[in-house]
Amino acid sequence: MQSGPTGRGARTRRRLLDAATTVIARRGYHAARVDDIVKGAKTSHGTFYLYFDNKEALFSALAGEVATEMESLIDRFPAFGPNAEGEAALRGWLDEFAAHYRRSGPVLRAWTEAEIAGDAVSEIGATATVRFVDALADRFRAGGAPSVDAHGAATAVVAMIERSHYYLLTGQLDVSDAEMTETLTRVTHAAVYG
Amino acid sequence: MQSGPTGRGARTRRRLLDAATTVIARRGYHAARVDDIVKGAKTSHGTFYLYFDNKEALFSALAGEVATEMESLIDRFPAFGPNAEGEAALRGWLDEFAAHYRRSGPVLRAWTEAEIAGDAVSEIGATATVRFVDALADRFRAGGAPSVDAHGAATAVVAMIERSHYYLLTGQLDVSDAEMTETLTRVTHAAVYG
Amino acid sequence: MQSGPTGRGARTRRRLLDAATTVIARRGYHAARVDDIVKGAKTSHGTFYLYFDNKEALFSALAGEVATEMESLIDRFPAFGPNAEGEAALRGWLDEFAAHYRRSGPVLRAWTEAEIAGDAVSEIGATATVRFVDALADRFRAGGAPSVDAHGAATAVVAMIERSHYYLLTGQLDVSDAEMTETLTRVTHAAVYG
Amino acid sequence: MQSGPTGRGARTRRRLLDAATTVIARRGYHAARVDDIVKGAKTSHGTFYLYFDNKEALFSALAGEVATEMESLIDRFPAFGPNAEGEAALRGWLDEFAAHYRRSGPVLRAWTEAEIAGDAVSEIGATATVRFVDALADRFRAGGAPSVDAHGAATAVVAMIERSHYYLLTGQLDVSDAEMTETLTRVTHAAVYG
């Protein structure tokens, strides 16, 4: 009689995760209340604690999902060369990143907040950033970049990519998706080969 | 008879602002409790509310101070040319920015948190970013940059500068102050003239 | 699945309202603390705010209940004539009023306090008094009273009835329930036909 | 060097009492804050406690002043007869009462509130009411009223007078000063001889 992972229970759990994403997007990590989440998921407080030990556990689960996708994305960062083909590869990857950020932005933003407070979630965020930087530095070197400080450049580029998309997400700056990818492509290329 | 801005009251107010900065640095904006702040300022809850209408008012005051400094800094951003002198001017300004961020970093980070939650403080942060981008785009054009999209490039550069210093502040990445300024100088220069 | 108005929630809400009535009776409107109320209702602070947005909201709810009863009572005020039957009708109504005041006295007293402070509850009390006066003036005229100023007489009579019962409730004067009804009947009758 | 009772100190004390009357009028007894009073008196918290042991002491002083006037007024209540002269005497006294209430209304209202809370001030209010009722009952008997229950009638009349003036003061009802005195004269006369 157990309904299995595709049964009602799994769907309720999913609803809670999705509702949490929405609430975090609207009110931020710290201001996200269990009450808002269960209302969004059209369920009850009791049910929440049936699926998650506590509020932080839900955020961890959410962060875990995003981190997995993010890691595979990071692994695909191309060792682009100084030529037009390299730029095209870079542009393609930045497009993928943009798509990912559009989907997971709220949770990624939550990392930013959490980093300050030193919660468990923050670990995931910090680790992901380090992996991101290391992967880029590695590809910069593999791509045959000249005498630049690969790690330094990677840090700057990661900072630029992350924060630019954040600006895009919050809508505080007046830029389009396509323009931004273009600019990020150009500047990243210039950062390594310029 | 008035004690004036140098009197005891002004000093107590200052102590509260400074203590708040410390607490925000340690625990983040939303987790900063009035109790921590008054303990840090070695005063009482009652005194807190003598100087600020509520917790948010203190954060606004803090943000206002930082915004004022930030604005004057932004106004000094150089219209750097493609030559070595331009790069030196840029490097000098980035050094100043680093110094400002070292001092005001916690409050600047708080902006990020506040932006998400949509608090009153968030306005101040968002406005500052817009001013920052506009100023840079203006100088890029004034510096005689080639056919680049000045506003797009400015957005990317501001994102890079802001977030890189954030990484430095949180210590999550392994970079030195001097190295970072160097990299930011090089990449910003490349972003415009590369 | 809904528990409906007879469920546990409704009973808890009722307990809070009743406890508040008791506390107001003992300590007055302004001195009534949430803590006293929840203790009286044998529940917790959290529960209080589950049913009422804040302390004032509870008082408003309480005032609303009393006002509703009061209005229907006011509507039943008789258009008494100068004869013995008229006096009997008046006496009957004053008996009802006394019963109402015995039940709702504390809340009615709270109106007086609230009126002074200008709280939201005060509106309810002031409105009820105006309705009371208007209804009596109307009945005085309908009863065929002679050339008296109906509105002025109604004001005086309402003042007398209200305040007399207040004296009775606070126990500051040495009068019995029955005696008071008798006196009020006689004086009201005299006020119109005397 | 002492400045005596007419010196600066006495004037400061007076300013505090007057400011308190104003504040009580506007916000009520319980809501009257020391801060409001010292601001109204253009002095400081420290000075307040130089002249009064605590907030209640100030209210007692204020009530004492009013009570003294009130007692002499009560003592002058006439033993009016059933004739026109009696009515004139009554009218004259009610005019005096109205003048007194116009001046001291806020403090008299404060008594009403205080009665509920059981403060020291409340004693003064309750005592004054008892004295008022007793005096009227006495005069009713002295005036040769027929077989009425003098004490009961006095209670009703005191209630009517007190509360009617309260209505006038709060402005919640639409009556003029002169009309009210006229009505009160007529009804009081009727209550005894009607």
Place this chain on the structure above:
DNA sequence: TATGAATGAGATTTCATTCAT
């Protein structure tokens, strides 16, 4: 005689979590 900054006890309110149904 006067000041006003400082205090802290006590009030209101919030919200993650539990538990009986």
Place this chain on the structure above:
DNA sequence: AATGAATGAAATCTCATTCAT
């Protein structure tokens, strides 16, 4: 598997009173 009323610890905020100057 689900509910939602209840809880209480912890947060924010108020205000009468004190005290150093």
